[in-house]
Amino acid sequence: MQLVEDITYLVNYLMDERGAGAQHVEPQEDPRWFMEQWEQFRALVNTREPKPASPAFLKVQDRVLQLMVAEPGITEADELPRIASDERLTLWRGDITALRCDAIVNAANSALLGCWIPGHLCIDNAIHTFAGVQLRLKCAQIMQQQGYEEPVGRAKITPGYNLPAKRIIHTVGPMTKGSPTVEQRKQLTQCYLSCLDAAALDGAKSIAFCCISTGVFGFPQQEGAAIATNAAKTWLDTRKPGEPGADMHVIFDVYTEEDEEYYREILGPDAKAGEEAAEE
Known part of the structure; x- marks a missing residue:
């Protein structure tokens, strides 16, 4: 009642x-x-x-x-299986708003205020809905102080509010029509690098990425997966022992079976997600 x-x-x-x-x-x-x-x-x-x-x-x-x-159950990032060939990484298909980790990544728009379409199924809408109205207000304060729209490829960090994640890292990915340009590929790479930098500076030990730009922004899913994994591995490879982010757990959270298959092709057959990973 x-x-x-x-x-x-x-x-x-x-x-x-x-x-x-x-x-x-x-x-x-x-x-x-x-x-x-x-x-x-x-x-x-x-x-x-x-x-x-x-x-x-x-x-x-x-x-x-x-x-x-x-109510549906919170997933603990620490309990997700790592990829045997690279234990810094995890492939997971699940609800990012129900994942307990240090930081989750939101694919934001340039206003950084969330999705305004009632009940829309995009990740921006879901994150803002379940975080609470505090999140839009916080983002508005950040944008007012900044004084201009959020450029593509940067990252802004906010509290997670009512989400299990401690922090939300907001990044604006490139919007494509047809085949992405060289510049748009660089911009998507920068999204991942900026988010990892922000997470490391905040002291995060785990970060969950959504598939940035490959939804309504139109970036090809397969190429987006290749850019995501390459950017994360390259960033991790540059970390020195004891440096912020050196022990970062990077989670690729995919939404569709198609996305999962693309990541598996890249990460190898030992990369498991969704129900298959939960059964282990």
Whole structure:
């Protein structure tokens, strides 16, 4: 009942912010109703301007989001199998918002404020949804201080808020149409290097990469996988013992079976992901 009351409060709070109080919802003990309100909550936060929320709202929001993240199960980065041929690396197919590690990478847009499409299935939307409204506000503060849109290939680091990950590293990848240019390939490489640099400077021991730019940004998946693995290995090879990042655990988190196959082709047959890795 607490969860039902919490989602009712959150939806009504957000509608009141928009002057839509007459549309208040009443709590119902019905799983279908709860999921409808959850989608309503998600749509409202996806389209909410970056601004402070009341302490009462944040307390309830944080409680709900932490429960929603934990309900399917949290994956521990330390328990993921390493690749036998290179134990610095892991290939994993799973939900990056449910991964407990030092840092996860968000494929951001140049505004760095998250996805504004209600319920969109991109990683930017998911990360901002489950981290909470604090994340968009923090990103807005970073961008206001910067004074210009985020360039391709850089990295910004924020707290993870309600995610299991301690930190989120935001990077803007190149957007391609057709075959990527030489410059766009360099930009994608720089995304991975910038994220690794940011993680190391923050003291992270583990970082999980999504497949940067290979979704709606249109970068070819197979080439994107080759760039990702080459950049990470090259960066790791340059670390000296005792230097920040020397013992970094790099996780390639893939979303589709197709992506998984591309990474396996590159990393070798001992690279396992998803259910296969979980069974070991």
